[in-house]
Amino acid sequence: MKYVIVAKSAVILIFAAGSLCAEDKSVSTRLAIKAGKIVTMTPGAEFATGKNVINNGVILVSGGKIEAIGPASSIAIPQGYTLIDASDRWVTPGIVEAHTHIGTEGGFNDMVTPINPELRIDDCVNPEDVGIKSAVTGGVTTIHTMPGSGTNLAGFTVIIKLDTSCPEKMILREIGAMKIAQAYNPERRGGDLGRTNMGMSWSLRQMLKQAKAYTQAWQEYEQGKRKEKPEYKPELENMRKVFSGEIPTIVHTYEGWGVMQTMRMFNDENQLKVIATHTEGGGYMVGAEAAKRDGVSINVGPFLWEPISWNVEQDNRFHCVAAEFYKAGVKNLSINTDSVGFGDQEELAFNASVSARLGLDDQVALKAITINPASALGITDRVGSLEVGKDADIVIKKGSLLDPTTPVDLVLINGKIVYQRKGSGLVVKQAAERSREKE
């Protein structure tokens, strides 16, 4: 135990130490992007009103954040700013993935006991993972990467940015969410304690009860409402973040009964923010119930439709999971790839395209890979839309993110170019070059 605390503290200290990585001084941290079309994904603003879409716009980036954004006519491009001329392209926020397993090493499934509140995957972040490099080529800039679903409570996830040039700065939030799995996988392999669904539910409820009490005890103590100092249990410390509302819970769940079970246990009984993920196998049948609950968001994928041979409605139709949830009124809807290796993380936008094809509104599909997952994870202060003050995570591409015929041309993370496609034809003029031109 002690060793773990020390190790963790060491890691935290390293992060806290900050700039241990060499800053690339040759590239200015100030950028201007001339954009043919900016789609901001601003929450609340609908595409049609023009608030979300800026034609012929400009974005100014400074210190890794968006400094200004608006029509070109209203923003002058200052001197000293590197200029990216994307006037024949679209500019969108970096894509946010809310459910993946890439970027970590050795964090998949710790199978000894079904409930593991003490485990956290941020210690396993691996910046060398090839999956990260290829993810960026698909415009993915922020990922929520997790332990697997072999156990009921696998541990805690991590949210990272895919800029590996400075690994120490990759972590956006070291405790991302509590990872729970409630259907199928844990039933098959989770050891002999609580092997059935009944057993799993019991174990989870016990843990939740315990964690809730622990959180309350410490809250009361810290607020002075309780004299006696509660017992310190390091394995429950991260559970406090869950019950204090700081972080959400993400639950791997399937089918109508499964999604209902998830919502009841986490949202209804414990007032926790919960992301029900996967949900295929008929989960959309309880979409109306999900829509009623503000604390519930739905993260669909990698299964995007119900196959006709075993869909719940048995009507010989291909039902799109995301579209059905949206139809039922679910507002916070996101899409994932559940990538485990190399080769599919970069196709998150295509998963959104497939859902759009199968009936999901285009605009909702775009939100489902940007602002919605950010909102579900509680990181909209940083990412998910192009707004002043937010991280400069930007994707430049000819055409919509949903269009498979055009590649991503350039990706910025925290205002830094992390990917530039060879042959993109994008002109990036350094500040010095620009000032020389002016002369």
Place this chain on the structure above:
Amino acid sequence: MKKNRIYILLFLSWAWLPSAGTGEEITVIKADRIDTVTSGLIENGVIVIRGGKISAIGADVKIPSTANIIDARDKTVFPGLVNPCSVVGLSGSPGGEPASNPHYRIADELYPFQDVYRRILQAGFTTLALTPGGNGIAGQGAIIRPVGLPPRLLPARRMAGESVDAGAGQTPGGMLITESGLLMIRFEANEKAKKVITEAFESAKKDIASADPKIKPLVRALQGEIPTFVRCGWPGAALHLLPLLKPYEKMKWVLVAGPENYRIAEKLAKAKIPVIFPAQIDFEEFTRNRINVPRILAEAGVKIACVPIMDNAEGHEDFLRQMAELVKYGLDKETAKKSMTIHPAQMLAVDYRLGSLEVGKDANLLILSADPLEVGVKIHQVMLEGKIVYQAP
């Protein structure tokens, strides 16, 4: 009433004895409803049975003075049911690659004293065709009376190597009505199966006079002397099968089909191939839409025979209810009745003696509490060749 009961008991005691032959016993059944199946319904009618056969039937028939009268007032008389394709009481199918074994005979493998036959008889089935398993040309099926009698009661004849066919005019009944009642083929769509069938029939064509037990049954099938049943599960496979059958025009083909075969109903009707099908309501693939396959086939003009959904005692006992359900979901009532009596008899080529209540045919009949397709109908008595072999308690 009491008098009749005594006579019934007397008949019961004689039920298991092989009949002496010409039998001057005369039995008369008087019933409110006699459903002949082929010639309509006779109300307040009479059936006269001599020597195990129907000698007269109608509303104005004279009742001989020496007749034993069975009073079936308030009852319905219906022909005994015929199951044209069953494996009840047989050991399992061999499986394996398609092969040609026309010399294999179910008749050599009967175990007649099984309970299951008694139960099937009591469920109203007076005739059963037992068919071999095995892929390709599986062998010869036998047509039996489901009674617990030794297969053949003429051992002398059997030792002489002759086939025993208790055909028209011949008595007594052992269990077997005919040893070589049909040729059974099990077909799957692949090159080998097609080859086995074509090669077998082509070689038989060249050798019509052969007495070889491997060739003779094929020749009989070729000439149409015995029907040829083909079990073919999928309509795709049936499409492969149909052109194979074309060159053999004299053959009497019967298709034992799987549920999806409704998709080729019209093709089957055009090829004039009758179909044997379980009495079940199916679901359209991947949906909950119910489809009444026997109805679809019948309406397309295919002659159908229905068999119990499960080929076991319970299945047979539940059969009339299954048929009633088919009617509930739209199968024409008259067609339903035919598909459990005269149609299977025709497919087995034993309609000269079985399958309907007509003069000259065996007195195989059921005395029922109501129309056979009424839900909840009870079987009161089962008569086999003039003898009551089952009396409901």
Place this chain on the structure above:
Amino acid sequence: MHKHRTNCRFSIFNFLAVLLLCCSAVARASSPGNHGQDGRATAAEEKMTAIKGGDLYTITGGIIKNGTILIKDGKISGIGQNIDIPKNAEVIDAKGKVVMPGLVAATTWLQGLRSSREINKIADSLDPFDFEVSLALASGVTTAFVTATSSPYRRVQSSGENPIGGTNAVIKMTYGDLDNMLVKEPVAENVSISNRQWLGKTNFLLNLRKAKDYLQKLAEYQKAKDKDKKLEEPKKSPELDPYIRLLRRELPARLEAATADDILAALEIVDEFGIRVILEGCLEAWIVAQEIARRGVPLVITPREKQEPRKDISGPSGSTMENAAILKKAGVRFAIVPQVPVFGLGAMAGRDLMALPMEAAFAVSGGLDEQTALEAITLTAAEILGVADRVGSLQAGKDADIIILDGHPFHYRSFVELTLINGKILYDKKQSTYFSHITHDN
């Protein structure tokens, strides 16, 4: 009397008219031609069909805007912009739609042919009622290459001992119609010389050499046999037959070759023996594009298949989305198929043959021009399969295998609305349950 005579004349006229009608009815009823799904000769075989008003993506002759296609007896009988449509023709309105040839899948794994029993002849095992056929029609795939294997992961019924095996065929997705389903069997020799099967490549080369020797001896024998009657004809075992077919260039060999090494090794075989070859996989073909082009070897590629570059090779390695574009530039012909060439990959939509155009769309994102990308799922695929005389483009004389879409095939929202094979509508999105509930109102 007068009345009677009039009646007589009238009745004779009637009689003749009726006779004429009967004759024509008999003639029509007994006219030959394809029989429809239900076995009856349908009047549609006599009548013409016209598809009118759409943008015709002919593949061979550019896009004809607001064009017309005439169909007669299952073939395209006319195509152009201002063609007269016969009066009694059935007209399909394709205004605002895209009209294309039915898609051609250069590789397909059909569940129905993956039985546990050995299938030696696909023609004898085709099931036109297989639901995968329905899914193919709904996806616009009308022609497909199929192999008979007992598992989707073992591509060839062979062993290291005999690397040539199994059978293959080109089929059409003629739902319910067995007679018109098979196009050709076989169209290639299935060969497996991957490193997974020990001695596979060794035996392949050995047998090729044996076959080459035999053919040489046979040629010598043919020349000398008239002069020397004592000469014996050289013998060979039937095992060599497929190799002889290869050497005689009767059929191409379909070989899997993913890495640059494998591809070059395959090209060496082409150089040594002069056999026709089709390469599948070809992940690293971009690295040796010129070499491939020089031998004129066609490929079957999968743009979305990814392989990270190897760390132990200093040269280029791994996959790139630009594979197709690079190959095109070098002059290599290729067909495109998805990673899992099945219809209906469980719940993972967008990765299988039901999304075939999307695979080609990704090639476009890698720099491939749209025309070549379209060819890769139509005409070039048909050429590679040896059936381009019948399918793969909208041209007069070819089979009327046509799909009508509500948008450009590479647009992610486009759906197939109608699929015709041999001039018959076999899929109508509005009538089918699969996608009729999905309409794009925006």
